[in-house]
Amino acid sequence: MDDLIITDARTEDINGFKREMAACFRMSDLGSLSYYLSIKVRQGKEELTLGQSAYASKLLKRSDMAEYKPCVTPMEERLKLPKANTAAKVDATLYQSIIDGLCYLVHMRLDIAFTMGYVSRFMDDPKEDH
Incomplete structure (x- = not known):
């Protein structure tokens, strides 16, 4: 088909x-x-x-962020996250799934492109405070 x-x-x-x-x-x-x-x-x-509001809502629910308030800037300005970190590991499969969802969502939401690119740097070793 x-x-x-x-x-x-x-x-x-x-x-x-x-x-x-x-x-x-x-x-x-x-x-x-x-x-x-x-x-x-x-x-x-x-x-x-x-x-893509329905898709974005599903993505927020899957990442346990559905109850968070929206913000104008999707990431703290000048935020520096180190690759080497002692924080507890998070579920890498879930993290990668959420990043993949954001990659698809970014085509309609260019305002999240920079943030999505930034957090995707940690796909190989996600931590709790990244």
């Missing part, structure tokens, strides 16, 4: 393309796109809005 997302300003062109594809391939039309790869799609007459 393959998915195909068709976009065009003209509905007639989209319908024509779908007819041509249906003549060559067995396919089904799922209608307007509303959710794809954890991205919610809202289509208006003049705009298309993409969002």
Whole structure:
């Protein structure tokens, strides 16, 4: 199974393309796109809005941070975290999973790009206070 997302300003062109594809391939039309790869799609007459709030909420819950208050700056300014540290180790698999989730989320949230890059430095040896 393959998915195909068709976009065009003209509905007639989209319908024509779908007819041509249906003549060559067995396919089904799922209608307007509303959710794809954890991205919610809202289509208006003049705009298309993409969002990942549900994905971000799941990521916050998985990292036990759902109850934290949001902040303007996602990381303390000029924060220095040493690679060598005596703090207790954390679950590396969970840490790496959260970092992977942030990597996906950063495509829509550029404001977390620097922080995500910074914390990903510790993927090989995560500690509690990193």
